[in-house]
Amino acid sequence: MTKPSGGIVRVQKRDSGYAIIDPWFLSDERLTWKSKGLLAYLLSKPSNWQVYVTDLVKRSKDGRDAVYSALKQLEECGYVERSQKRNEDTKKIEGMETIVYERPIIDEPGPDFPLTDFPDMAKPDADNSTQVINDLNINDSKKKMNKSATADILKSLSKALRKLPLNDTATLYDQYFADIYAMLTRRFSGQLEPEAIGLAADRYFQKAVDLRTGLPKESVYSPVGVFYDCYAEAVAEWTAEQFKRKCSG
Known part of the structure; x- marks a missing residue:
């Protein structure tokens, strides 16, 4: 088998189906290429697009651990923020909501940004779900102000x-x-x-x-x-x- 050379790598793209994303994160040396790839995929989706983390695992050959570690690194570097999701009527915790940003909202984690483990779910269900939301233009529906x-x-x-x-x-x-x-x-x-x-x-x-x-x-x-x-x-x-x-x- 011929080994790949160190020469030019050419990229071919279709004439349509492009996604507009902020390329800043691609130069963030804190991120692995794995994390950059996952973030690029998430940011390529429309605003308020939702997906279960377990669905991300199914869409790649990297495996569960790779996806979860990439999300963890994105959280540590400020590109991902997680919070509890409550039912507006019963106030019962229904799961976790994960927000994805184009640029990090923090430089490094601190006491106000506690890092949390992503749940190891075999499959999503109504009572224990984790969703990823592409937060490019998000209106917070949980505000308690009049x-x-x-x-x-x-x-x-x-x-x-x-x-x-x-x-x-x-x-x-x-x-x-x-x-x-x-x-x-x-x-x-x-x-x-x-x-x-x-x-x-x-x-x-x-x-x-x-x-x-x-x-x-x-x-x-x-x-x-x-x-x-x-x-x-x-x-x-x-x-x-x-x-x-x-x-x-």
């Missing part, structure tokens, strides 16, 4: 993100409004405040924008992750200010 409060949050976030540059022609609102809102509603349920969002935007500008050029710093590769850090600091500051006002009043 409509007027939600409108205030959306309006404040929209106003804040329109002031933050993504590049020389677009703002964070243009590309990351849905992702940042989804992240905030999951990570800060019950802690979303218009004033805190404004504080977070100010912190984001100070951390992520070059004051000389007015453009984002080259080191910022995950706007969602940076905004998470900024909001965590902002909500702590806002909470402290509310406490001081209450005590002084």
Whole structure:
């Protein structure tokens, strides 16, 4: 059998059926090629596309352990986020929901992002299911705020993100409004405040924008992750200010 040479590798593609994905993760040296391949497959699917993890195992010859370890690495590097899925009426836990991001929302796992084992399921069932959701434009259906409060949050976030540059022609609102809102509603349920969002935007500008050029710093590769850090600091500051006002009043 002839051994493969180290020469040019040519890629042939069909004229149709292309998928548009952010290629940033392909250069992320923290990821194995296995993880990059799985992430590319997940991101090639439409928004809110769902699949059972066990179905991913069936669609590849890599085997169960390879798929689960790839998902685990994607979670560790911030491309995958997992949370409990509850029935809206009974509040009973129905399983785990897995959200997949184009760019990592965290630099490294911390106490607020505990890593969890993916369940070893022989087959999916209604009571113990794990789903993967391609979260390119996701609206959080689990928020417990009333409509007027939600409108205030959306309006404040929209106003804040329109002031933050993504590049020389677009703002964070243009590309990351849905992702940042989804992240905030999951990570800060019950802690979303218009004033805190404004504080977070100010912190984001100070951390992520070059004051000389007015453009984002080259080191910022995950706007969602940076905004998470900024909001965590902002909500702590806002909470402290509310406490001081209450005590002084």
